[in-house]
Amino acid sequence: MTRWIAADWGTTALRLTLMEGETPLGTRESDDGMNRLTRDMFEPTLRRLAGDWLDGPARIVACGMVGARQGWIEAPYAPVPCSPPTDRAIRAPTGDPDLDVRIVPGLSQTNPHPDVMRGEETQIAGILRHRPEFDGTVCLPGTHTKWAHVSAGEIVSFRTVMTGEIFATLAGQSVLRHSLGGEGWSEAPFLDALSDAISRPETLTARLFELRAADLLLGQDTTTARSILSGLLIGAELAATKAWWLGREVVVTGSASTTPAYDAALRAQGLQPIVLPADAMTRAGLLAAREFS
Amino acid sequence: MTRWIAADWGTTALRLTLMEGETPLGTRESDDGMNRLTRDMFEPTLRRLAGDWLDGPARIVACGMVGARQGWIEAPYAPVPCSPPTDRAIRAPTGDPDLDVRIVPGLSQTNPHPDVMRGEETQIAGILRHRPEFDGTVCLPGTHTKWAHVSAGEIVSFRTVMTGEIFATLAGQSVLRHSLGGEGWSEAPFLDALSDAISRPETLTARLFELRAADLLLGQDTTTARSILSGLLIGAELAATKAWWLGREVVVTGSASTTPAYDAALRAQGLQPIVLPADAMTRAGLLAAREFS
Numbered sequence: 001m002t003r004w005i006a007a008d009w010g011t012t013a014l015r016l017t018l019m020e021g022e023t024p025l026g027t028r029e030s031d032d033g034m035n036r037l038t039r040d041m042f043e044p045t046l047r048r049l050a051g052d053w054l055d056g057p058a059r060i061v062a063c064g065m066v067g068a069r070q071g072w073i074e075a076p077y078a079p080v081p082c083s084p085p086t087d088r089a090i091r092a093p094t095g096d097p098d099l100d101v102r103i104v105p106g107l108s109q110t111n112p113h114p115d116v117m118r119g120e121e122t123q124i125a126g127i128l129r130h131r132p133e134f135d136g137t138v139c140l141p142g143t144h145t146k147w148a149h150v151s152a153g154e155i156v157s158f159r160t161v162m163t164g165e166i167f168a169t170l171a172g173q174s175v176l177r178h179s180l181g182g183e184g185w186s187e188a189p190f191l192d193a194l195s196d197a198i199s200r201p202e203t204l205t206a207r208l209f210e211l212r213a214a215d216l217l218l219g220q221d222t223t224t225a226r227s228i229l230s231g232l233l234i235g236a237e238l239a240a241t242k243a244w245w246l247g248r249e250v251v252v253t254g255s256a257s258t259t260p261a262y263d264a265a266l267r268a269q270g271l272q273p274i275v276l277p278a279d280a281m282t283r284a285g286l287l288a289a290r291e292f293s
Numbered sequence: 294m295t296r297w298i299a300a301d302w303g304t305t306a307l308r309l310t311l312m313e314g315e316t317p318l319g320t321r322e323s324d325d326g327m328n329r330l331t332r333d334m335f336e337p338t339l340r341r342l343a344g345d346w347l348d349g350p351a352r353i354v355a356c357g358m359v360g361a362r363q364g365w366i367e368a369p370y371a372p373v374p375c376s377p378p379t380d381r382a383i384r385a386p387t388g389d390p391d392l393d394v395r396i397v398p399g400l401s402q403t404n405p406h407p408d409v410m411r412g413e414e415t416q417i418a419g420i421l422r423h424r425p426e427f428d429g430t431v432c433l434p435g436t437h438t439k440w441a442h443v444s445a446g447e448i449v450s451f452r453t454v455m456t457g458e459i460f461a462t463l464a465g466q467s468v469l470r471h472s473l474g475g476e477g478w479s480e481a482p483f484l485d486a487l488s489d490a491i492s493r494p495e496t497l498t499a500r501l502f503e504l505r506a507a508d509l510l511l512g513q514d515t516t517t518a519r520s521i522l523s524g525l526l527i528g529a530e531l532a533a534t535k536a537w538w539l540g541r542e543v544v545v546t547g548s549a550s551t552t553p554a555y556d557a558a559l560r561a562q563g564l565q566p567i568v569l570p571a572d573a574m575t576r577a578g579l580l581a582a583r584e585f586s
Contacts, residue, residue, distance in 0.1 A: 108510055109506075159499055161502065166498060169462040170462065175455075202532035205454050205455060205530055206452055207406075209454065213407035213408045217401055218403075
């Protein structure tokens with residue numbers, strides 16, 4: 001196995017990494033996510049971003065929404081419980097036999113509730129490559145945070161919580177946007193709100209407008225308000241997922257912007273989560289798929 | 294008291310009703326809400342919509358965001374507990390002494406939590422005009438639903454829950470929009486989701502993504518999904534406001550689009566809410582203010 005390209009191709013972004021075996025040589029990114037591409041645009045989009053990396057025969061291994069029904073080609077969901085489906089990548093149609101593109105399928109679940117993932121299964125494969133004996137819960141924070149039970153090398157079940165997207169829509173689109181500007185984060189109000197939401201989850205939606213009122217009446221600053229909103233929503237998530245983390249070993253694998261809040265939240269519950277970087281886990285999972293294809 | 298104009302001037306809309314004493318003669322509406330007007334645009338906007346209603350001396354009584362800091366003139370909040378502040382309307386500056394515009398103040402609260410309202414206090418005044426002896430809870434469903442304790446002619450305290458706006462942002466902006474199109478509503482899945490959210494409010498944010506997954510995996514129809522989302526969010530609201538409605542007499546005053554869901558939700562909890570129409574209650578509250586000004 002020599003050079004190949006690892007592709008993390010999600011809803012809103014494409015990230016390519018040129019690999020020499022297990023070693024990343026360089027990364028190229030664009031915002032050509034699945035949601036702006038029609039089927040016939042995937043191959044030219046890949047060629048444009050990869051450029052000279054595609055001179056001669058090339059092997060690309062991809063994960064994410066590129067394998068959705070609206071993607072390059074549908075890579076049908078693997079139903080849980082199952083091992084990470086990195087051994088079941090399917091080949092995408094290309095106009096050039098020298099361009100070999102494989103797409104890792106996502107996971108589906110029908111019981112105890114319907115759920116799906118695309119992309120995170122590859123991160124779980126990467127985590128298991130680093131820790132083959134891991135038995136516990138994987139928490140993958142993001143726009144849609146995924147919680148997965150992993151045992152004996154299999155994904156047993158999982159649950160999606162839309163915390164990131166709820167935060168973004170409330171902070172960006174609702175009346176709260178006037179009171180939540182900026183980028184700051186403050187741990188004390190975050191932890192207070194987190195604790196309150198875990199112990200009284202029924203108050204969540206009633207507490208949101210307080211952020212607006214506290215700005216109008218008391219001049220509460222926007223960093224405090226953002227931190228409270230984050231604490232309320234992550235607290236609600238931890239209340240909903242208590243069975244997934246209470247008394248378990250937890251790995252947290254997310255971006256640099258989301259992981260610290262989840263790490264702090266779980267530590268406040270007395271856990272000592274293992275934090276592993278998302279980019280490296282995605283590459284490791286794609287490497288596992290590369291070895292099978 | 295002869296002719297006058299009742300003005301319901303909110304964030305996104307202006308609604309004028311020509312009144313002969315207590316009798317509405319006609320209504321004119323536009324989408325010239327507060328959020329698209331600068332201070333000097335309020336008078337010309339009123340003149341354009343009212344047209345010939347303003348020939349000769351004219352009296353306008355208004356409520357809503359027109360009295361906010363970003364409105365025509367700030368009508369400072371009246372702090373609760375207090376009677377409806379329809380006896381404390383303030384006069385807006387106009388370029389013509391024959392144009393007499395009065396704005397009813399909103400309400401503020403600092404304990405037990407910060408909260409504000411603008412417009413709903415006038416509806417409460419209208420409710421009390423119809424039922425002067427009412428002692429119980431007023432529920433005013435809308436973009437921001439207000440719950441108010443009313444006793445001995447006073448608003449004792451109140452709480453805002455952003456249910457309508459959360460529904461609109463999730464259904465319109467989030468990934469759920471793909472699974473929630475259309476306008477339909479179905480009572481059975483609404484009541485199931487409502488009951489579930491009231492009894493297990495901690496699962497709220499985790500249940501949202503199920504709506505997407507059930508569409509992808511099971512082809513769940515959009516009307517069912519919309520009804521479930523409405524049931525989950527109103528159920529969360531009822532869980533948060535249980536102290537406001539449990540064992541109390543409740544008046545529900547909202548638009549024709551939001552009131553039936555709240556009426557059904559409260560009936561499912563064993564209540565028999567009194568439903569009073571929002572437009573008529575707003576006019577009755579503005580009439581009370583007219584009599585004082």
